[in-house]
Amino acid sequence: MPTYSVNAVNVASFPLGETDKVVTVFSAERGLIKCVAKGARKPGSKIGGRADLLNVNKLLLASGRTFEIISQAETLETFPQLRGDLERLSYSLYYAELTSIFGQGLNEEASDYFDFLVISLRFQSLSESDPAYLCLMFELRLLDILGYMPELTVCVNCRTVLSDHAISGFHYELGGMVCERCHLEGKRVRVGPRVAEAEGIYETPGVERLDKYVTPLVWKRLVLAAAGRDVPNAQKESDVIKQATRAAHRAIAGYIEHRAGRRIKSLELLNYSETSQITN
Numbered sequence: 411m412p413t414y415s416v417n418a419v420n421v422a423s424f425p426l427g428e429t430d431k432v433v434t435v436f437s438a439e440r441g442l443i444k445c446v447a448k449g450a451r452k453p454g455s456k457i458g459g460r461a462d463l464l465n466v467n468k469l470l471l472a473s474g475r476t477f478e479i480i481s482q483a484e485t486l487e488t489f490p491q492l493r494g495d496l497e498r499l500s501y502s503l504y505y506a507e508l509t510s511i512f513g514q515g516l517n518e519e520a521s522d523y524f525d526f527l528v529i530s531l532r533f534q535s536l537s538e539s540d541p542a543y544l545c546l547m548f549e550l551r552l553l554d555i556l557g558y559m560p561e562l563t564v565c566v567n568c569r570t571v572l573s574d575h576a577i578s579g580f581h582y583e584l585g586g587m588v589c590e591r592c593h594l595e596g597k598r599v600r601v602g603p604r605v606a607e608a609e610g611i612y613e614t615p616g617v618e619r620l621d622k623y624v625t626p627l628v629w630k631r632l633v634l635a636a637a638g639r640d641v642p643n644a645q646k647e648s649d650v651i652k653q654a655t656r657a658a659h660r661a662i663a664g665y666i667e668h669r670a671g672r673r674i675k676s677l678e679l680l681n682y683s684e685t686s687q688i689t690n
């Protein structure tokens with residue numbers, strides 16, 4: 411059987427048969443690969459720990475019919491600090507789930523994305539920065555790589571430059587922030603074409619429905635994170651800023667779910683750990 415070697419992060423898994431496990435990995439060499447870790451669920455199995463989510467391994471793979479077969483695994487990195495911090499672990503599992511969902515679209519830049527994912531997990535594991543802010547930067551960078559970067563600095567409908575006083579919210583279908591004027595005009599159009607014509611608002615069609623209202627503070631977190639700037643030290647930040655960062659993350663997570671066309675399971679764990687983090 412032909413074999414080949416890859417460096418890969420474990421991003422998803424499910425049990426197979428009595429003692430095996432199917433592990434989806436994202437590799438630097440070939441992007442997403444589904445492989446079988448034989449005997450991984452046997453107590454004391456050598457491969458068991460290496461098949462855990464988020465671990466980075468050097469794998470020797472044999473080509474199989476449905477799945478590749480792991481014939482050797484050597485641990486490269488395990489991020490032990492993540493295992494003791496529910497919030498950071500939850501964000502990291504979210505990174506893994508996003509990778510398993512969008513990974514096929516990343517195969518062409520597999521090597522760059524692999525490096526980005528490992529560095530992002532390392533940051534989440536070791537840095538003092540607010541984990542929600544790190545996650546927001548990860549989400550926006552991922553959207554950028556996939557070609558789904560949302561419009562954040564000008565209104566996605568009328569292209570007016572946005573400011574504190576002129577933002578309304580996030581529109582998932584249009585893919586970005588909508589200004590207050592477009593949103594109000596969209597609402598007014600509902601009163602009927604005659605009123606709309608009288609007010610001269612038919613030239614720029616408005617946007618009635620918003621998927622998420624966004625406050626100026628939340629919008630600023632989005633713009634900062636998109637620029638990849640100002641990574642804050644979690645200890646020095648006020649609760650108001652932390653809440654705003656989490657709201658910004660939730661707006662983007664909603665947009666990502668819209669793009670994915672499905673629910674993202676790890677967000678449920680995240681909602682729980684974010685709430686406990688704020689009240690602690």
Ligand SMILES: [Zn+2]
Pocket residue numbers: 565566567568569570588589590591592593
């Ligand atoms: Zn507008």
